[in-house]
Amino acid sequence: MKTRSLSKFIVPALFVVALTAGCKSKSKDPVEEGATIITMYLRNFEDWSNEYMNKRVKEFNSNMEDGIQLSVKFFEDEAYTDAFKVAKENGSAPDIFMCSYGNIYHDVVETGDGVPLNDLIKQEYIDDISDNIKPMVTYNDKVYGYPQLSEPSSIFFYRKSMLNTAGVASAPSTWAELLEACSKIKPTLKRGQYCVGIPIGSALSWSTYGLQYNLTGGLALNDDWTQSRVGTEEGFKDIAGLWYDLYGNGYVPNGAISPKGSYNDIIEGMMMGKVAMTFAGSWSIAEIMHTYSDLASDVGVSVIPTKDGNTSKVTASNGGWTYAISSQSDKEHQQKAAKVIEWLFAESPERTAGFFEAAYYSKAAVTNSVKAYISEHVEDNLKEWTNVINDVASKAIPEATYPWSISVAVGTIFETCGLNADLNKGESYKTTTINNAIKTADDSINAIIHSSSWEGKPF
Amino acid sequence: MIYTEDKFQLVDKKRHNRYKYRGQTTAYLMLLPAFVLLSIFVILPLILAIIRSFQDYNTKAFVGFSNYVYLFEMDTLFYKSFLTALLMTTIISVILLVISFGFALVLKAMDNKFGKLVKVLIYVPFFISGIIASVIFNLIFNYGGGLISSICVLLDKDPISFTNDTTLAYISIIVPTIWLGFGYNTLVMYAGLINIPEDYYQAANVDGANWFQKLWFITIPNMRNYIVLLVINMVTGYMQMMEIPMMMTGGGPLNTTLTPVLYLFNSFRDPSRPDNVTIAGAILIMIFIMAVNIFVFKTIKTRRSEDV
Numbered sequence A: 001m002k003t004r005s006l007s008k009f010i011v012p013a014l015f016v017v018a019l020t021a022g023c024k025s026k027s028k029d030p031v032e033e034g035a036t037i038i039t040m041y042l043r044n045f046e047d048w049s050n051e052y053m054n055k056r057v058k059e060f061n062s063n064m065e066d067g068i069q070l071s072v073k074f075f076e077d078e079a080y081t082d083a084f085k086v087a088k089e090n091g092s093a094p095d096i097f098m099c100s101y102g103n104i105y106h107d108v109v110e111t112g113d114g115v116p117l118n119d120l121i122k123q124e125y126i127d128d129i130s131d132n133i134k135p136m137v138t139y140n141d142k143v144y145g146y147p148q149l150s151e152p153s154s155i156f157f158y159r160k161s162m163l164n165t166a167g168v169a170s171a172p173s174t175w176a177e178l179l180e181a182c183s184k185i186k187p188t189l190k191r192g193q194y195c196v197g198i199p200i201g202s203a204l205s206w207s208t209y210g211l212q213y214n215l216t217g218g219l220a221l222n223d224d225w226t227q228s229r230v231g232t233e234e235g236f237k238d239i240a241g242l243w244y245d246l247y248g249n250g251y252v253p254n255g256a257i258s259p260k261g262s263y264n265d266i267i268e269g270m271m272m273g274k275v276a277m278t279f280a281g282s283w284s285i286a287e288i289m290h291t292y293s294d295l296a297s298d299v300g301v302s303v304i305p306t307k308d309g310n311t312s313k314v315t316a317s318n319g320g321w322t323y324a325i326s327s328q329s330d331k332e333h334q335q336k337a338a339k340v341i342e343w344l345f346a347e348s349p350e351r352t353a354g355f356f357e358a359a360y361y362s363k364a365a366v367t368n369s370v371k372a373y374i375s376e377h378v379e380d381n382l383k384e385w386t387n388v389i390n391d392v393a394s395k396a397i398p399e400a401t402y403p404w405s406i407s408v409a410v411g412t413i414f415e416t417c418g419l420n421a422d423l424n425k426g427e428s429y430k431t432t433t434i435n436n437a438i439k440t441a442d443d444s445i446n447a448i449i450h451s452s453s454w455e456g457k458p459f
Numbered sequence B: 001m002i003y004t005e006d007k008f009q010l011v012d013k014k015r016h017n018r019y020k021y022r023g024q025t026t027a028y029l030m031l032l033p034a035f036v037l038l039s040i041f042v043i044l045p046l047i048l049a050i051i052r053s054f055q056d057y058n059t060k061a062f063v064g065f066s067n068y069v070y071l072f073e074m075d076t077l078f079y080k081s082f083l084t085a086l087l088m089t090t091i092i093s094v095i096l097l098v099i100s101f102g103f104a105l106v107l108k109a110m111d112n113k114f115g116k117l118v119k120v121l122i123y124v125p126f127f128i129s130g131i132i133a134s135v136i137f138n139l140i141f142n143y144g145g146g147l148i149s150s151i152c153v154l155l156d157k158d159p160i161s162f163t164n165d166t167t168l169a170y171i172s173i174i175v176p177t178i179w180l181g182f183g184y185n186t187l188v189m190y191a192g193l194i195n196i197p198e199d200y201y202q203a204a205n206v207d208g209a210n211w212f213q214k215l216w217f218i219t220i221p222n223m224r225n226y227i228v229l230l231v232i233n234m235v236t237g238y239m240q241m242m243e244i245p246m247m248m249t250g251g252g253p254l255n256t257t258l259t260p261v262l263y264l265f266n267s268f269r270d271p272s273r274p275d276n277v278t279i280a281g282a283i284l285i286m287i288f289i290m291a292v293n294i295f296v297f298k299t300i301k302t303r304r305s306e307d308v
Helices: A002-021 A047-061 A077-089 A101-110 A123-127 A160-165 A175-188 A203-207 A209-216 A234-248 A263-271 A284-291 A293-298 A331-346 A349-358 A368-377 A380-395 A404-419 A423-451 B013-022 B024-052 B066-074 B077-109 B113-127 B130-141 B147-154 B168-194 B198-206 B211-222 B224-239 B243-248 B260-269 B275-299
Strands: A036-043 A068-075 A096-100 A155-159 A194-197 A275-280 A299-302 A317-319 A321-325
Touching: A036 A047, A036 A077, A036 A331, A047 A068, A047 A284, A047 A331, A047 A349, A068 A077, A068 A331, A077 B260, A096 A101, A096 A331, A101 A317, A101 A321, A155 A160, A155 A263, A155 A380, A160 A175, A160 A275, A160 A299, A175 A194, A175 A234, A175 A275, A194 A263, A203 A209, A203 A263, A203 A404, A209 A234, A209 A317, A234 A404, A234 A423, A263 A275, A263 A284, A284 A293, A293 A299, A299 A380, A321 A331, A331 A349, A349 A368, A404 A423, A423 B066, B024 B275, B066 B077, B066 B275, B077 B113, B077 B168, B077 B224, B077 B260, B113 B168, B130 B147, B130 B168, B130 B243, B168 B224, B168 B243, B198 B211, B211 B224, B224 B275, B243 B260, B260 B275
Parallel strands: A036 A068, A036 A096, A194 A275
Antiparallel strands: A096 A321, A155 A275, A155 A299
16 A cells, blocks of 8 residues: 555656656857847758758847847758648748748749848849849749759769779760660679669659750740640650660669658768669758768769750759748838848858858859859869859759649659560550650640649749 | 336336436536537537638638639549549458457467467557658668568569559558557457357357357357447548558559548648648548448448347
8 A cells, every 4th residue: 555655656756757857948048138039930951951050040149239039940841831831820920931942933922921022131132143043033023032042953973983893984974875874884783783863753753854944945834834845845755765764774773772762862872882873963962971971082973964965955953942031020020030031141151151161062052142252162172063063053944833743744754654664565665655654644734734723824 | 107118117207307307417517628629629620621622722712612623623643542542441451350350369269478468569559650660661661771672682683662663562551551550450359359258159069050150150240340440440540541651652653552641741732732722632531531431331230239
């Protein structure tokens, strides 16, 4: 009985101790008294990126005279949309929120969630935005998101040692060279190793925008969004044919090679020696430098191989992030939120360039002043890679703004052709497979256009 | 003095009414918290969701059924995702019913300390979320470095791409789902088995019934209500499956493992899609699951235990 009555007190006491253990008070940073609190929702990216943003926020808040206290919340990619929508529904949307280039129209303009920045951010900072980026953040002559960075979705990476072993002298620049390089590399590989890594699944939908544009001079829809181009432009068939050949010859892995299994971290597969070459986003450079720096000298970076090898054309789309100001905030909060954005991304090229330095210049700067600063300060060992990324980024197109299901329909063409590839069945089977996949996508896209309510391209 | 209709018992009417209504106020008061919570968290959101499914998300203007029409006109994936979920639910439910019933029979026979340990062990996966289960099974099915592929490479065979093959992708979803549900289903089956009076079997023994006859004429009919419970649970749960397909295959390859809820999740995150279309889709899923459950109820009619 005594034991039982003692346990009546001990168990709840332990429970309370366990609960409060996590509530240990932390030494808080000094808070500016009477300051306006500006809320900001950020997405979780790589650790180094989050650390960088935290450091900057702390630095901003260390100023005790600006009348602004910045309060930041980080969200995982999946949770960001939910958190933002819930906050918005409750009338407490963050003063500053993130938006990708491709979604500015839908997330900021169409929903009315954001306000034009022209009256809030100094004109000189608006003018500083690079010419190729400005159209991506502008709607009806108003800027709706201040850009932080751009990152080409498709760059070509290769392991020099693996190419050397196979007798491949340089990175392939055309598809013919790519297939030839693969034919040389394949015999040198062990079981479980492949020649080249390519995007699979949903990544095919967005990571191939550059190739689609390169081959067809546009994306899946015509200029006024009234017709699918997939059935009429031969370029889509060409890409499907490349995918068919790569899978049919066993040059590409049949599944995801990186531990997380996504295109975003496909570079890990190459660094682990599972592929000799890979298509990957420019952000992979940061991953190489942070995690595989000892192997960095063995990595080569180039423009992705294209059908004709013309490197002066578009080969990638520009992804990246912008910062918008909420329409739910009052005027004072909007003005102070603009001050935060200016401080973080516009006011000082040196400060803004710090992010690109931390990213090992794996992302391209989006303002002229920061570009100029970086070109003078980039380390010599990274210049070769940085030049490729800046070159690709300067020509890259914005991501498609049409419904995601259209992008998926196009990606499905390439996936279908890859997964159904069988070289033993001959050329006519290949042609039929490609034509069927193209027709399915074309019909699907035209059905979407038919059922849509848009009148011409909105953005 | 009256006779009540059903039991033909002599009851004093006044006394009857006094007892009948005496506890009503207390009962309603006790029900109130549940009713209030249900109203706030279930009924009101449902009503709001239904209203929103007929509105434009941005302008709040009523747009009739256009959000519902949009779901089916924009692409065929939503419709196909129902067929996928139905197929997977059928496969998983049938397999789970059979193996959990079989294992419950084994458990019943293992009436010792080891049996108790097994009961605990098989229930453990039930506490694991679908996300964690997917991580565990990714370590087995992963193409790049999973257990199965690593063994294949060791044996000088090509690694197997479970998640990028239109047939094997189903296996990569069905296996973890069964693993998660096996313990719960088995224990419910076991509870049903031990509730069957031993007298029935003794009488059957006297009549010379064999094992199969006892199973067919005693065990299964007495398990009817448990089976109905499990089928309803499984249909409701697996038609709404999302975590495992999302983690294992992402709905691919070629959208072959895309389930309705995963479709809606993707739709919700697609800025080019009106949000109220997602809500309309959720309402449709609810209606569909209700319809399937009604069908199951009608097909496998429940009986009170004394009627069995």
